[in-house]
Amino acid sequence: MQVTFRNKKLEKCYGGYKSACREWGNDVARKYIQRIDIIQETANMKDLCALPGLNCHELKGNQAGQYAIRLLGFWRLIFTLRDKQMEIVRVEEVSKHYGD
Numbered sequence: 001m002q003v004t005f006r007n008k009k010l011e012k013c014y015g016g017y018k019s020a021c022r023e024w025g026n027d028v029a030r031k032y033i034q035r036i037d038i039i040q041e042t043a044n045m046k047d048l049c050a051l052p053g054l055n056c057h058e059l060k061g062n063q064a065g066q067y068a069i070r071l072l073g074f075w076r077l078i079f080t081l082r083d084k085q086m087e088i089v090r091v092e093e094v095s096k097h098y099g100d
Helices: 008-015 017-024 026-041 045-050
Strands: 002-005 066-072 075-081 088-096
Touching: 002 008, 002 026, 008 017, 008 026, 008 088, 017 026, 026 066, 026 075, 026 088
Parallel strands: 002 088
Antiparallel strands: 066 075, 075 088
16 A cells, blocks of 8 residues: 655654654654554455454544554554545544544
């Protein structure tokens, strides 16, 4: 799948480990980059959701239409699908969710 980013900060953090470390710390930064690599290597959402350990799921409520992937602990990578073929993913944010 192709990956785009909501803003330059998210893109910079993916392209630069040091930037991601400053933003979220070493462990979350490493997982952020790793998860985006996994998204890029996956053919579609069905395959992505089937991967063990990611806990990929659709969000509810005011975040309906967005998806989350577990990074570390309560940290999640939030993304949306940008086309109907489910081949383009837009990274929206990295956030710390409580009580998923």
